[in-house]
Amino acid sequence: IVGDGAKVVADIVKQFTFYETDCKVLAASFKNVEQVHKCATAGCHSATVTRDVLKNIVVHPMTDISIEGFEKDWASVYGDKTILDF
DSSP states (O other), rough: SSOOOOHHHHHHHHHHHHTSSSOOEEEEEOOOOHHHHHHHHHHHHHEEOHHHHHHHHHOOOOHHHHHHHHHHHHHHHHHHHGGGOO
């Protein structure tokens, strides 16, 4: 009903912390990674997410680009060797 679900979760976490309530916050019905991120940074303990949202949480294009660059740099210096060869 409220327009910003992540803010609602943040407010709940804040109130539970203020009143030292012995419970944990489980957030649900996320539509995107940004909502999950906002809830996590607000102190939400757990979240239920769809498979698509979960995939997007663990994948980031800059991470993939960085890994590819590292692998190319490693190969140019060490060839086929792995860290276990040293």
